[in-house]
Structures are given as C-alpha cells and as structure tokens.
Amino acid sequence: MNIDDPYLKEFGEHFCIAPWAGLYSNGFDHSQPCCVFNEPLTGVNGLTPNEIVNSKEFKALRKNMLKGDIHPSCERACFSPERLGITSHRNRLNHLVAGELPLVLETKDDGTITPRFRYCDIRFSNLCNFKCHFCSFENSSSWFDEKKLIESNVKYFNPNSLSWEPTDKKVWKTSLPIDSILEEVVPNVSHINISGGEPLLIEENYQILERLRELKRFDVSISVSTKLSRLSLNNYDFLSLIKDFKDVAFSASIDAIGARAEYIRSGTNWQQIETNWFKLKDYQSQMNPNLNLQVFQSVFILNSFHAIDTYKYLEQKWKPDNIIINHCFSPDFFTLKSSSQELLKDLYEYYDANAGESLIPIKNQIAQILNDGDYDLKLFKELFETVNFLDTQRKTDFLKVFPEFEKYWTIGKR
Numbered sequence: 001m002n003i004d005d006p007y008l009k010e011f012g013e014h015f016c017i018a019p020w021a022g023l024y025s026n027g028f029d030h031s032q033p034c035c036v037f038n039e040p041l042t043g044v045n046g047l048t049p050n051e052i053v054n055s056k057e058f059k060a061l062r063k064n065m066l067k068g069d070i071h072p073s074c075e076r077a078c079f080s081p082e083r084l085g086i087t088s089h090r091n092r093l094n095h096l097v098a099g100e101l102p103l104v105l106e107t108k109d110d111g112t113i114t115p116r117f118r119y120c121d122i123r124f125s126n127l128c129n130f131k132c133h134f135c136s137f138e139n140s141s142s143w144f145d146e147k148k149l150i151e152s153n154v155k156y157f158n159p160n161s162l163s164w165e166p167t168d169k170k171v172w173k174t175s176l177p178i179d180s181i182l183e184e185v186v187p188n189v190s191h192i193n194i195s196g197g198e199p200l201l202i203e204e205n206y207q208i209l210e211r212l213r214e215l216k217r218f219d220v221s222i223s224v225s226t227k228l229s230r231l232s233l234n235n236y237d238f239l240s241l242i243k244d245f246k247d248v249a250f251s252a253s254i255d256a257i258g259a260r261a262e263y264i265r266s267g268t269n270w271q272q273i274e275t276n277w278f279k280l281k282d283y284q285s286q287m288n289p290n291l292n293l294q295v296f297q298s299v300f301i302l303n304s305f306h307a308i309d310t311y312k313y314l315e316q317k318w319k320p321d322n323i324i325i326n327h328c329f330s331p332d333f334f335t336l337k338s339s340s341q342e343l344l345k346d347l348y349e350y351y352d353a354n355a356g357e358s359l360i361p362i363k364n365q366i367a368q369i370l371n372d373g374d375y376d377l378k379l380f381k382e383l384f385e386t387v388n389f390l391d392t393q394r395k396t397d398f399l400k401v402f403p404e405f406e407k408y409w410t411i412g413k414r
C-alpha cells in the first residue's frame with residue numbers, strides 16, 4: 001500500500017478515485033472511469049454525464065471497489081504494472097484528484113453518488129490528420145481506408161492489433177451533448193485532459209477552454225497531448241485560450257526527427273512541427289511561464305536504433321521541461337518483442353554503449369526480452385508485411401529511411 005495515499009488508508013488498498021470523480025468517454029459512445037480501463041463500461045447514447053456516473057454499471061463498479069474487489073480491467077491496466085514497480089494511472093489519479101474523501105463517504109449502499117466531476121477526459125472524436133504506423137482507427141480517422149485494406153491484404157494481420165472498434169464511419173463523434181459537458185462537468189473539474197484524435201483539430205476542446213475562461217476557472221490544471229501540427233482552428237487560437245491558466249502541461253508526441261518522423265507519423269511536416277514548438281517556447285518565456293512544455297517520446301521496434309539520437313536532439317535543441325520515455329506495449333508487432341535474437345543483441349550493444357540515464361529502462365527491457373527468449377518472429381513477420389504493404393500504399397520506402405534494418409529484414413521475407 002502507498003502509505004502517502006489517504007484514499008487507500010480510508011477505503012482499502014484497491015481503491016481508485018476514478019469511478020467517483022472521473023469521466024472518460026471514447027466517442028464510440030462508450031464510457032468508462034478512465035482511459036486505461038480497456039473495455040466499455042456503459043453506453044452513453046441519450047445519457048447526460050450525471051446519468052452515466054449513476055448508471056447501474058458505474059454503481060456496481062463503485063460498490064465492488066469499496067468491498068475490495070479488483071475489476072479485471074483495473075487488474076490489467078493498473079494493478080499488474082504496480083506489482084512491477086511502475087506508477088499506474090490509478091496512482092496518478094489518486095494524487096491528481098486528492099481530497100475527495102467526502103464524495104466517497106457519501107456513497108449510497110447501491111453505489112449511487114452525487115455527481116461531482118473533478119477529472120474530465122472526453123475524446124470527442126477520432127478526427128486526426130496523421131496516420132502514425134502504430135496507431136489505430138479508434139484514435140485516427142485517417143487510418144480508416146488503410147485499416148480496411150490491411151485487413152483484407154496482409155496475411156499476418158490481426159484484426160485486433162489496429163482497432164477493436166468495428167464501424168463503417170470514418171469520422172466518429174461522441175453523442176454526449178457538448179452542452180451537458182459544459183454545464184454538468186466543466187464547472188466542477190480540477191483537471192481536464194485534452195486528447196484526440198488530434199485534439200487541436202476538434203472544436204469541442206476549444207469550447208471547453210472557452211467555458212473555463214468564462215467561469216474564470218484558471219485554477220484548473222490542463223494537460224494536452226498533441227502531434228503539434230497546429231495551434232489553432234478557425235477563429236480559435238490555442239495560445240490565447242490558455243493564457244492566465246496556472247498549470248498547463250503541453251505534451252508533444254515526438255518519437256523521431258526529420259524524415260524518420262515524417263515516415264513513422266505519416267502526415268508530419270517536420271518543419272511545421274519545429275516552427276510550432278519554438279512558437280510555444282517563445283510564448284512560454286514571454287507570456288506564460290506556467291506552461292510546462294514536455295515531449296512524450298515512445299520507443300518501439302521501428303525507431304529503436306534512433307531513440308538515443310532523438311532524445312539528445314530534443315534535449316539540446318528543443319530544450320523541453322521534461323522528456324517522458326514511453327515503452328510501447330501495443331500493437332504487439334510494434335513492440336520490442338517483435339524482433340529476432342540477432343536484432344535484439346545488436347540493439348542491446350548499442351544501448352549499452354550509448355544510452356544515457358533516461359534510456360536505461362529501454363536497455364533493461366531489451367535485456368529482459370533476450371534473457372526470457374521472449375522475442376517473436378511471427379510478430380516480426382507481421383511487422384514486415386504491414387510496413388511493406390503501407391509502403392506500397394503510401395509510396396514510401398522504409399529501408400531508405402531506416403537502412404539499418406536491411407540486414408534483419410530478410411527474416412520477414414522467409
């Protein structure tokens with residue numbers, strides 16, 4: 001038990017504040033308590049946020065949690081990582097939404113609560129101008145056509161590895177009415193998470209910021225995760241809207257630089273991304289020092305030989321406040337397990353000789369996969385087929401951008 005967490009002291013070591021104080025909706029008209037609870041808990045169609053949190057599914061989740069039960073989704077997303085010493089989403093939320101003991105103490109026997117949203121994470125749409133190699137249709141409308149083509153053309157394609165949401169619509173939008181979110185959720189929140197799709201392409205995200213300004217709720221902490229391709233939409237200007245807020249964390253998802261970034265995150269115009277970053281830096285130094293500028297750098301098999309130079313480049317040239325290294329765990333064929341023994345041995349040597357402190361966990365992960373013999377050639381073949389198929393569709397050439405893979409690529413052909 002985390003002895004610093006008052007929730008755990010009061011309500012038991014399996015407690016999480018999310019089902020009481022959070023609202024997450026993925027726009028496929030599903031709602032769940034948080035973004036990592038990886039199955040729909042309840043539908044949202046025709047319901048308001050207040051009705052959703054008092055749906056029979058949310059009530060049952062709260063009742064069971066207070067009894068000490070662990071929901072299978074919570075086990076996968078939070079409790080197993082915690083056992084490995086990793087800070088879980090539950091740990092972060094209990095810390096972020098602290099001090100809501102009365103809200104929990106007022107819970108009725110059947111799990112009903114008086115709704116008081118403190119944390120809001122609504123993905124209004126999957127609208128996105130990027131089709132990153134490792135993403136899914138769930139998170140980007142731009143994947144729609146290629147997802148369908150991959151399904152019918154790539155032998156190793158696992159339909160669940162790119163998206164678990166069957167739909168014939170390219171751009172989906174939540175049926176949760178924005179007015180009910182602006183009236184029932186926004187006034188009480190202490191934290192808002194803005195993600196997409198590409199969140200700065202989605203009007204509702206700007207409307208939330210406008211509403212917070214109207215309410216003069218500059219105390220609300222805001223986190224934004226974006227690919228950094230834009231900072232405005234129509235008449236909305238993101239930088240004007242975040243002015244005066246005391247705590248804004250802006251995370252740019254950057255996993256490679258230059259041509260490699262343009263390859264992995266298809267849709268990237270690297271020059272534009274850098275222009276936007278330095279605009280943010282100027283804004284931070286001149287207008288809003290409360291803006292926290294961070295980079296979220298994911299490491300997966302395709303960019304694994306460049307994670308170190310990317311990190312150094314960003315650290316020295318971009319000078320972010322923080323670089324968060326993300327170990328990619330899905331889709332399976334993008335992870336470091338999707339490789340051969342030879343590739344992993346070469347990678348290990350490279351990290352052993354060059355990785356600074358921040359990338360040591362990646363080196364350890366490679367060592368663990370090697371020791372456990374956990375690399376998977378079937379996944380590597382799946383990666384090979386998918387990359388080759390996308391190259392044909394997109395008229396790109398993976399080996400031209402990542403020539404170091406030439407010697408391993410023959411495995412995929414076998």
Ligand code: SF4
Nearest residue numbers: 016018034074078090
């Ligand atoms: S324990 Fe984890 S998965 Fe479960 S509701 Fe809390 S944050 Fe979400």
